[in-house]
Amino acid sequence: MKRVSLTLVLLGTLLGFSGAAAAEPGCIPTRGDYLGPFYISGTTEGEELNRRGRPGEPLLVTGRVLSAAAGHSALAGARVEVWQTDGAGNYYPEGSGDAADYAPEELDLRGTLTTDGSGRYRFNTVVPGSYFPRPRHFHFRLSAVDHKPLVTQLYITGDGSLQQPGGNCRHAPLIKTADGYLYESPDIYLQPVE
Ligand SMILES: [Fe+2]
Structure with missing residues (x-):
């Protein structure tokens, strides 16, 4: 009897966890973030x-940008910021605005990429550090023809990522x-314009 109860508790815990994950909106389109x-x-x-x-x-990040529309076609020529x-959790700079507002040496660990014919992008960087109270993350702003722009964040598996809104769809391990x-980003799906 004791064993059955324990099994039920464990099952409940597992179901509770899956239930929480299942309650998240689907992974397509990719959920926005701050x-x-x-x-x-x-x-x-x-x-x-x-x-x-x-x-x-040192870190290599790779990923793909796809359409959330049926067929999920690769989005070539998408702009990925x-x-x-x-590694110590510092932004360069800790500011906002436009790159023209800053001296070139103030700007780092930031960039703009364009996806290739397969919707792929890649960049060399460093493993981001955490800053209280956030888990490590990458900020993304994406835009593509006939699709809605998206601001989102990607996380590192096991690094508090599942606690982020929609985090169960937006994390990958460091390899x-x-x-x-190497960080193989989860695919990013952009919503088509109506
Ligand atoms: Fe951040």
């Missing part, structure tokens, strides 16, 4: 985000490589 106070428009284009050797473990902290780490 813009945060440190978005800067007009950042440099290119795959190297850590242009000034900011501290942190990214910003994040260094150790010979050169540092």
Whole structure:
């Protein structure tokens, strides 16, 4: 009897957890997230985000941008703006506005990418650090023809990501490589305009 009760408790816990996850909206389209106070428009284009050797473990981030419409076609030519902290949790700069408002040396770990014909993007950076009370995260702002712009954040598996709104759809593990780490982003789905 005791064993049955324990099983039921465990089952309840598991169901409770799955129930919470199932209560989240679906993963398509990708859920939006806070813009945060440190978005800067007009950042440099290119795959190297850590242009000034900011501290942190080397990281390659890869991902895809897809349409949330039926068929989920890859969105070629989508604009992907990214910003994040260094390994110690610092933004460069801790400010907002436009890149033209800052000296080039003030801007780092930020960039703008364009997806290729398969909707793919990639960039070199460092593993972001956490800053209280947030788990580590990457900020994204995406736009593509015939789709609604999206501001979202991606998280690292096991790093408090499941506690974020819609976090069960927006996290991936850090994978150790010979050169540092690899983060294969969850696919990002943009909602088509009506
Ligand atoms: Fe942030």
